[in-house]
Amino acid sequence: MDRIIVIAFFLFFISCNAVNDASNTDKQIITEKIETTDLAEEIEGWVEFPENRTQHLDIKYATTDNFVKEAMYDCGKCYLRKSAGLALQKVAQSLAQFNYKLVLFDCYRPAPIQQKLWDKVPNPNYVTPPEKGSMHNRGVAIDLSIMDEKGNYLDMGTPYDYFGIEAHTDNYNHSKEVLRNRKLLNNLMVKYGFKGIRTEWWHFSFVDGNYEIADWEWDCP
Numbered sequence: 477m478d479r480i481i482v483i484a485f486f487l488f489f490i491s492c493n494a495v496n497d498a499s500n501t502d503k504q505i506i507t508e509k510i511e512t513t514d515l516a517e518e519i520e521g522w523v524e525f526p527e528n529r530t531q532h533l534d535i536k537y538a539t540t541d542n543f544v545k546e547a548m549y550d551c552g553k554c555y556l557r558k559s560a561g562l563a564l565q566k567v568a569q570s571l572a573q574f575n576y577k578l579v580l581f582d583c584y585r586p587a588p589i590q591q592k593l594w595d596k597v598p599n600p601n602y603v604t605p606p607e608k609g610s611m612h613n614r615g616v617a618i619d620l621s622i623m624d625e626k627g628n629y630l631d632m633g634t635p636y637d638y639f640g641i642e643a644h645t646d647n648y649n650h651s652k653e654v655l656r657n658r659k660l661l662n663n664l665m666v667k668y669g670f671k672g673i674r675t676e677w678w679h680f681s682f683v684d685g686n687y688e689i690a691d692w693e694w695d696c697p
């Protein structure tokens with residue numbers, strides 16, 4: 477099916493679902509899907525998002541393909557607090573119905589890594605000061621995009637971590653396709669309890685962000 481038709485249908489589907497959300501039937505369906513999913517492994521209040529059929533990991537800070545041009549993580553993994561993780565699972569499951577996948581660029585970012593980033597770029601315009609801590613350090617923020625069934629990332633107008641007005645969500649100077657793709661991502665994230673920020677189309681944080689900054693780091697093979 478043509479991508480435009482898929483997205484148009486998808487946006488219609490989301491708006492219909494939003495209306496149905498109040499019904500118990502819909503809630504029951506979502507709950508059953510979570511219980512039968514193999515998406516996440518729960519670890520003491522955290523959930524991991526491994527590479528699988530509904531999500532693709534492209535953790536940029538585990539590579540040199542990021543704005544500091546240096547690998548910050550020893551390996552790329554994606555963890556979120558359980559509340560945010562369960563919500564993100566619903567986003568992934570909604571996309572999977574249309575053969576789309578989440579692309580995960582960054583999830584929980586341990587406090588020591590935030591310090592490392594700050595040491596390299598001590599500029600609050602680009603990196604949140606470690607003492608303040610970002611929603612990523614609290615395990616409730618996620619940087620993400622969407623890919624289609626062929627593995628192509630949907631065109632969002634700029635690459636990840638592009639610092640310029642082209643990445644702003646209130647900049648409508650983009651093609652219809654880009655605006656549609658951004659709307660698809662934003663609508664789904666908002667539907668399941670995330671909110672975006674004006675300057676980065678890829679960044680969302682969970683509405684319940686009342687968590688402490690965490691400093692544990694994941695194991696690497």
Ligand SMILES: [Zn+2]
Binds near residue numbers: 582612618678679680
């Ligand atoms: Zn972010």
